[in-house]
Amino acid sequence: MSTSLPPVLVVDDEKNMRLSLKTVLSDEGYAVRPVESAEEALNVLAQEEFLLVITDARLGGISGYELIGKVHARWPELPILMITAYATPKLAVEAIKAGAFDYLAKPFAPEELLHAVARCSERHRLMHQNATLRARANETYQLEQIVGDSQGVRDMRQMIQTFAPTDARVLVLGESGTGKELVAGAMHCLSQRSSANYIRINCAAIPETLLESELFGHEKGAFTGALKQKAGRVEEADGGTIFLDEIADMSRPLQAKLLRFLEDGTFYQGWRHPGTQGRCAFDCCHQSRHH
Structure with missing residues (x-):
């Protein structure tokens, strides 16, 4: 022992x-x-x-x-x-x-x-x-990790510090490789949720048929070999922050379900999970495809 x-x-x-x-x-x-x-x-x-x-x-x-x-x-x-x-x-x-x-x-x-x-x-x-x-993750996503001294970068840092203490849902726009995940991580580390989970999901990397269950979980028997209820990543982020990368690649029906969750903090996937609270940060680089 x-x-x-x-x-x-x-x-x-x-x-x-x-x-x-x-x-x-x-x-x-x-x-x-x-x-x-x-x-x-x-x-x-x-x-x-x-x-x-x-x-x-x-x-x-x-x-x-x-x-x-x-x-x-x-x-x-x-x-x-x-x-x-x-x-x-x-x-x-x-x-x-x-x-x-x-x-x-x-x-x-x-x-x-x-x-x-x-x-x-x-x-x-x-x-x-x-x-x-979590401490190691916080070291990775400190505000100081966002480097640059232009007026735009300084303004962005100020916005991160302004939004971090709030429960606002944040849309992060930018091309691939510009540091959107660093922005979401910095907001998490500066928030009162920093001791809870920071969950990151690349929506483009998960097949459409599995993305909904990955986000919201599934019930026993929903898939071949499923032996018990599986909590989704949204539930894992309860009390913390979830960063959804490339949300433009979600189907419209799934985007609608996600918006419903954002409205009242609950979702339905075979059972009701009340009161899931936390911040959602989104990346949408392809506004012309999905709004």
């Missing part, structure tokens, strides 16, 4: 349970911080980073359910695992609604606990990997 992982916070008012959980996790290489109350847990959470929180449902003082709600409100990305000796379907639903990602009923096998913690470990690794990749 990598020592770079933050510790697991164990919250239980029974000493033997705290020791048992610590032993199981420590044997697998996880660092563990045991505490006996929700109040103490909230104090250490405000000062340290943790891989996840494991809490009993019944605690002296603030209950485990209340703790989950407080933790989820302040640290929504922090996974929380609830354990309890009084397991019922109703209590499990309440735990999940409060913000727990999983629920274990006592007595449980050590393997069940380790499986849940391993999921959090993999999630933590992927989040840090994504953060590193």
Whole structure:
């Protein structure tokens, strides 16, 4: 187990349970911080980073359910695992609604606990990997990468800085090789969405028959070999920026569907995906073909 992982916070008012959980996790290489109350847990959470929180449902003082709600409100990305000796379907639903990602009923096998913690470990690794990749992408698309000292280039930089903080849809015009992707990337890096995905699609490089599913996803069985629902690139860009290169090569029906998505932030491709928010930057170099 990598020592770079933050510790697991164990919250239980029974000493033997705290020791048992610590032993199981420590044997697998996880660092563990045991505490006996929700109040103490909230104090250490405000000062340290943790891989996840494991809490009993019944605690002296603030209950485990209340703790989950407080933790989820302040640290929504922090996974929380609830354990309890009084397991019922109703209590499990309440735990999940409060913000727990999983629920274990006592007595449980050590393997069940380790499986849940391993999921959090993999999630933590992927989040840090994504953060590193996004940081590298931001280095590539800094405003300073757009070189030139003409009045036109200076005006363009000023426009990028003006539009970047907004949620405006932006049409980027220019011949091939003039740096349209750099413009879209610079707007993304200067925006409040810079920590989210920056998705780039060359519409001319994807066959027309596949472009719609690439953008909006498809349902199970829509294509030969499709085993499950596949999210589209638009959904991947949720909260971030999507750059659609060569949109003039889209068919008119697909352009109409894209415009509908831009109007209300939703799309329909076998299911409804509400509230997808983000910026769309477009490249249209062939205005005479499609408008």
